[in-house]
Amino acid sequence: MAPHELERLATLVRTDRVHRSVYADPAIFDLEMERVFGRAWLVLGHESQVRAPGDYFTTRMGREPVIVIKKEDQTVGVLINRCAHRGSMVCAEGRGNTERFVCPYHGWSYDRGGVLQAVPFASGYDKGKLPAGLKAVPRVKTYRGFIFASLSPQGDDLETFLGPARASFDDFVDRAPGGELEVAGGVFKHAYNGNWKLMLENHLDGAHPAWVHASSVAVARAAPEPGKPGEEHYYDIAVRQMRQNGAPDAVWEAIGMWTTPHGHGYMGDYHDDSRLVAGLGNPVFDEYRKRLIKHVGDKEADRILRVTLWNTIIYPNCSFMSQFRQLRIIHPIAVDRSVVYTYSFRMKDAPAQMFRDTVAFANVVNGTGSWVLTDDLEVYERLQRGLSSGEVDWVYIGRGHGLDVEEPNGVRRGATGTSEIFMRAQFAAWLRYLSQ
Amino acid sequence: MKVDEFLYHEARLLDTGQLEAWLELFTEDATYWLPLERNQKDPLETSSIIHDDRTLLGLRVKQARHPRAHARLPLARTVHQVGNIQASEEGTEVHVHSTLQLVEFRNEKQRLYGALVEHRLRRVGGGNAGSFKIAHKRVDLVNSEGELDGIAILF
Secondary structure (H helix, E strand, C coil), X not given: CCHHHHHHHHHHXXXXXXXXXHHHCXXXXXXXXXXXXXXXXXXXXXXXXXXXXXXXXXXEECCEEEEEEECCCCCXXXXXXXXXXXXXXXXXXXXXXXXXXXXXXXXXXXXXXXXXXXXCCHHHCCHHHCCCECCECCEEEEECCEEEEECCCCCCCHHHHHHHHHHHHHHHHHCXXXXXXXXXXXXXXXXXXXXXXXXXXXXXXXXXXXXXCXXXXXXXXXXXXXXXXXXXXXXXXXXXXXXXXXXXXXXXXXXXXXXXXXXXXXXXXXXXXXXXXXXXXXXXXXXXXXXXXXXXXXXXXXXXXXXCEEEEEECCCEEEECCXXXXXXXXXXXXXXXXXXXXXXXXXXXXXXXXXXXXXXXXHHCCCCCCCHHHHHHHHHHHHHHHCCCCCCEEECCCCCCCCEECHHHCEXXXXXXXXXXXXXXXXXXXXXXXX | CCHHHHHXXXXXXXXXXXXXXXXXXXXXXXXXXXXXXXXXXXXXXXXXXXXXXXXXXXHHHHHHCCCCCHHHCCCCXXXXXXXXXXXXXXXXXXXXXXXXXXXXEECCEEEXXXXXXXXXXXXXXXXXXXXXXXXXXXXXXXXXXXXXXXXXXXX
């Protein structure tokens, strides 16, 4: 990159503010796709989505259409979904199991590893000059069952990239008795007319629920009371969760907020409703604890259940709730258009009711028709419209600036739970990716 | 009231913003369901765009009236176009299949939905004053598995 370009980018990100163009300028979006989504490790999914050789699903890495597939050798491969001949997507979007990918245009076919197998009218080609196959994404790795890939052959290894944020994935998996998780219960796909960064910023923002979610908090407070164990209603999970968003300011201020050098962030949990967070005295959770103890023993089960995390952001494309078994992947479509896929996970050896609770939780918090999510999406769209105005330049991200606390391993902690440290960390990482 | 008249009446209440009167059409044990997946059989083990009992459906109506309901203030304007009505008696209920085309307009965004709809109706009252209550309503959007902007309307 030319030095003057670098200098210009650096002027857009300051310690306590960013220039509005990082959300609204299509040229910056193109640069982000090349340098952020084209370089970073991206979360693509979970091994339970591709169990047997030939199992595949399609997704995107930034704007690149890709196929995630279990190869013959039992490893996971990621292929660019583009025929080596004329460029058609060889695989229709979706999931399934296949012996080979056959291009719909001229019938070029590829095996599960993307190696070119057959070419109709082959005599017309100089055989030595045919392409080898579908382009493989150069780096693919898993961490505790979660699938990551990077479009760049170089860069930090996955362990370094995740750094201390590995603990959030550990929490996700450790909570499952026997460590077995699977994607289940359907995939929500919701979209909004706003920049991809707005979602990642919102998910660690403890100052927004009281305002954005005021209406759902109010109606949940006025709702009939949830039932005691044995007298529960279908509506209980939704009402309990919406009420929790109305936690007092002091609760939001007191929870932990941590960031890592790669822009990841994670926050402590604000839930105090024992029906939502595996409290004592509930027969379903008692059974769950028993099963967890059976696998790891008393002491380790106790340690696992004492971890209380809410959202984790893996910058730049993933947000998850380890304790509630929800994972969202963001697909930037344009500077002002984003699509989010939301997955729920089942703990295979936990009581069946716990997965039903996960589904009810997904519907109320992350569902396309949710009381909660719809207000977030409305605000993202209003942000995008406001940020498109050229009259005002700066966006303020200075809450708690100057008060961050240094912790070991490059972790920084916000002075309070509502510190905007997570945005400062995301933009520091953003500038590093763009400047490389 | 005949079945088709009842369905038009229901649509009219939604299109004229009479949400409280619309809610009154549902029985106390009613379920209101927009499945996420095609041919979805189960609302408990698979997510839904909406799966409400009567209490939760009531919360949707109340939320729409809250002064800080950002996605619902103002409420979208809609036209519910009901068609292809087929009704059959099943025990104490009338089982109705219909199609729905819905146009929504809000914030300079116009959206079009298509859906297959199923009602289970129970008769209330008799003679000319007789009508129905909705015990179950299921709305299968043709794009339920697609990439959807937030849904803050009622079908």
